[in-house]
Amino acid sequence: MILARLVLKSLRQHLLSTAVTAGATALATGLLLAVWMVRDQAQAAFTGMSGGVDAVLGARGSKLQLVLNSLFHVDTSPGNLKWEDYEEIARHPAVALALPIAVGDNYRGFRIVGTLPEKLAELEWTSGQRLTVRPPGRMFEPTLREAVVGSFAAAKLGLKRGDVFQPYHGLNYTPQSHQHEEEYVVVGILAPSNTPADRVIWIPLQGLQKMGGHDPAAADEISAVLLKFKADSPLTARQLDSLYNKQGNRLTFAWPIAQVVAQLFDRLAWLDRVLALVAYLVVAIAAGSILASIYNSMNERRREIAILRALGARRRTVFGAVVLESAAIAGIGAMIGFAVYAAVFGIAGSILRTQTGVVLDPLAWHPVLVLAPLGIVALGALAGVVPAWKAYRTEVADNLTPHS
Amino acid sequence: MLLLEVADLKKSFTAPDGIRRTIIDIPHFAVEARQQVALKGESGSGKTTFLNLLAGILRPDAGHIRLAGSDVARLSESARDRLRATTVGYIFQTFNLLQGHTCLENVLLGMAFGPGEDRARAVALLERVGLRDHLAHRPRQLSTGQQQRVAVARALANRPQLVLADEPTGNLDHASAREALRLIRETCRENGAALLLVSHDRDVLGEFEGVHDFAGLNRAVNDRP
Numbered sequence: 001m002i003l004a005r006l007v008l009k010s011l012r013q014h015l016l017s018t019a020v021t022a023g024a025t026a027l028a029t030g031l032l033l034a035v036w037m038v039r040d041q042a043q044a045a046f047t048g049m050s051g052g053v054d055a056v057l058g059a060r061g062s063k064l065q066l067v068l069n070s071l072f073h074v075d076t077s078p079g080n081l082k083w084e085d086y087e088e089i090a091r092h093p094a095v096a097l098a099l100p101i102a103v104g105d106n107y108r109g110f111r112i113v114g115t116l117p118e119k120l121a122e123l124e125w126t127s128g129q130r131l132t133v134r135p136p137g138r139m140f141e142p143t144l145r146e147a148v149v150g151s152f153a154a155a156k157l158g159l160k161r162g163d164v165f166q167p168y169h170g171l172n173y174t175p176q177s178h179q180h181e182e183e184y185v186v187v188g189i190l191a192p193s194n195t196p197a198d199r200v201i202w203i204p205l206q207g208l209q210k211m212g213g214h215d216p217a218a219a220d221e222i223s224a225v226l227l228k229f230k231a232d233s234p235l236t237a238r239q240l241d242s243l244y245n246k247q248g249n250r251l252t253f254a255w256p257i258a259q260v261v262a263q264l265f266d267r268l269a270w271l272d273r274v275l276a277l278v279a280y281l282v283v284a285i286a287a288g289s290i291l292a293s294i295y296n297s298m299n300e301r302r303r304e305i306a307i308l309r310a311l312g313a314r315r316r317t318v319f320g321a322v323v324l325e326s327a328a329i330a331g332i333g334a335m336i337g338f339a340v341y342a343a344v345f346g347i348a349g350s351i352l353r354t355q356t357g358v359v360l361d362p363l364a365w366h367p368v369l370v371l372a373p374l375g376i377v378a379l380g381a382l383a384g385v386v387p388a389w390k391a392y393r394t395e396v397a398d399n400l401t402p403h404s
Numbered sequence: 405m406l407l408l409e410v411a412d413l414k415k416s417f418t419a420p421d422g423i424r425r426t427i428i429d430i431p432h433f434a435v436e437a438r439q440q441v442a443l444k445g446e447s448g449s450g451k452t453t454f455l456n457l458l459a460g461i462l463r464p465d466a467g468h469i470r471l472a473g474s475d476v477a478r479l480s481e482s483a484r485d486r487l488r489a490t491t492v493g494y495i496f497q498t499f500n501l502l503q504g505h506t507c508l509e510n511v512l513l514g515m516a517f518g519p520g521e522d523r524a525r526a527v528a529l530l531e532r533v534g535l536r537d538h539l540a541h542r543p544r545q546l547s548t549g550q551q552q553r554v555a556v557a558r559a560l561a562n563r564p565q566l567v568l569a570d571e572p573t574g575n576l577d578h579a580s581a582r583e584a585l586r587l588i589r590e591t592c593r594e595n596g597a598a599l600l601l602v603s604h605d606r607d608v609l610g611e612f613e614g615v616h617d618f619a620g621l622n623r624a625v626n627d628r629p
Binding site for chain 2: 005
C-alpha cells in the first residue's frame with residue numbers, strides 16, 4: 001500500500017518523463033506484438049489457405065510462382081498447359097477434384113479467373129469451407145457471359161447483382177489498358193470467405209479462353225489445375241511428383257502446397273529478422289529510457305529518499321519503490337502498447353488483405369499477447385534495479401541538510 | 405525513569421583532507437522520560453550528528469546509546485529503522501516535508517513506516533497544530549510557520565517516547581519561533597514524549613529549565629585545533 005502510494009506520487013511528480021518513457025515502451029510493445037502476430041497469422045493463413053487443395057499442376061517453372069498465381073492470385077502466371085493435360089490429370093483415379101483455371105484479364109485491378117462453375121462450387125478453400133453465393137444470387141452459367149464477384153472485390157469495385165462490366169486485358173490495370181468488348185453480367189456476389197477468392201471475379205472458363213483479342217491458338221489452354229486427391233491415395237502425389245517433375249520437363253507439379261508456401265516465408269525470413277531486430281531494439285531503447293529517466297532523477301530524489309529513511313523507511317522499501325515505479329512505467333507502456341499494436345496490426349492487416357485477400361484477426365489468441373507485456377514489465381523492473389541500487393545506497397545524514 | 409542514556413559515545417569522520425577527525429566524544433548524557441531538555445551550541449559543533457546518532461541514522465564508532473530499553477548502537481540497521489519509526493520523532497530545521505504530498509499525507513506517511521496509518525489521529529494532530537483547514541494543502545502552499553507545524557504533527561504521529569528537534573525555529577521569525585516552540589513543548593507534553601531540542605538561539609534556550617552546553621558535553625569540541 002505504502003509502496004503503491006509512493007510510486008503513484010512519484011509518477012505524478014515526474015509526469016513528463018513518465019509519459020515519454022511509457023510512450024517509448026508502448027511503441028516497443030506494440031511493434032513487438034504486431035511483428036509477432038502478423039508473422040504468425042500470415043504464415044498460418046497462407047499455409048492453412050491450401051487446406052482444400054493438395055497440389056497445383058501448371059506450366060514448367062517455379063512451384064512458388066505457380067502456387068502464388070493460381071491459389072493466391074498474386075504474381076504472374078508461369079505459362080499455360082493444354083486442355084488435354086487437364087483431362088489426363090482429371091481422369092486419374094486418385095484425383096477427387098480437378099479445377100481448371102485460366103487467368104489473363106482483370107477488371108480495374110481485380111483479377112478475372114475463368115473456371116468451371118460446378119467444380120468451383122465443390123472446391124474447399126480451407127478445410128470444410130466452400131464458396132457460397134449470397135442469396136438471391138447464383139453461380140454463373142458455363143456458357144453465358146456471366147460473373148460471380150468475390151465479396152472484397154465487389155465492395156471495392158461497387159459491383160452488385162445485375163451490373164455489367166467489360167474486362168481489361170492483362171493481369172494489371174492501367175488507365176491505358178485495353179478494354180475488351182465483351183460485357184459480363186454480375187449474377188452473384190460471393191459470401192465473404194476471408195480467402196483470396198474474395199478478391200477475384202469468376203467467369204466461365206470458355207469466356208476467358210475465347211475473349212476477343214486473346215490468341216486463338218491458346219483458346220484450348222488453361223493456366224493451372226488445382227487438385228484435391230482422394231483420401232485413400234497416399235502414394236499418388238509422390239508418384240505424380242516424380243512423373244511431372246522428374247521424368248517430364250513440360251509441366252510443374254507443385255506439391256505439397258504448405259511446403260511450397262513455406263518457401264515464400266523462407267525468402268521473406270530476412271525481412272522477418274529485420275523487423276524482429278527493430279522491435280527488440282525498440283524494446284531495449286525503451287528499457288534504457290526508463291533506466292535513464294529514473295536514474296537521472298535520483299539526484300533530485302536523494303533528499304526525498306533521505307526523508308523517507310529518517311521517517312523509518314527501510315533500505316529495501318526505497319529499493320522496492322524504485323523498482324516498482326520502473327515496472328509501473330513499463331506496465332503503463334505495455335497497456336498503451338495494445339493500442340499501438342491495434343494500429344500497426346490494422347495497417348499491416350489492411351495491406352495484406354488488399355494484396356492477397358487474407359484476413360488477419362488482431363484478437364486471435366496467442367500466448368505472446370500475455371508473455372510480451374509481462375516480459376516488458378519484467379524488463380522494466382530490471383531496468384529499475386540500477387537506480388534502485390542508487391536509492392538503496394543513499395546516505396541519510398548527508399542528505400538531510402543543513403547540519404548544526 | 406531514565407529514557408535515554410549515552411555513554412562513551414564516539415563518532416569520527418574522514419575530512420576532505422584525508423585526516424580522520426573525531427566529531428563526537430560524549431562520556432555521559434541522559435534524558436528522563438517526559439523530560440524536556442535543550443542543548444546549546446554553535447553551528448558546526450556536531451549537534452546534528454549527535455541527534456542523528458540518537459535517532460539511529462548514524463552508527464557510532466564506540467559507546468552506548470540506551471533508548472527505551474534498546475542499545476541503539478548495537479542494533480542492526482533495519483532495527484534502527486524500526487526504532488526511528490516507532491520510538492523517535494524528528495523535527496528538522498528545514499522541516500523536510502515531502503513536497504509532492506499533502507499535509508495529511510505527510511503525517512500519514514510518517515505513520516506508514518511505524519504502527520500503521522491512523523487517519524483519525526493524523527487529522528486530530530493537524531487540527532491540534534492549527535491546520536484543520538489545510539489538510540489537503542501541499543507544503544509549498546503553506547507559510548514557513550505552517551510547514552513547521554506539519555513537521556511537528558508528523559514527528560508526534562507515532563506516539564514517540566523521544567522527540568528530537570534540530571534548530572526547529574532556525575527558519576522562523578521571532579514571533580513564529582516563540583509560537584512554534586510553545587507548540588512543540590505543549591504537544592510533546594500532551595503526548596507523553598520527552599523532548600531534546602538543540603539550538604543556538606538564546607531566546608529559545610531561555611524557555612528551558614534544563615539547558616546543557618554541548619561544548620561541555622562533547623569533548624571533541626574542545627579538542628579541535
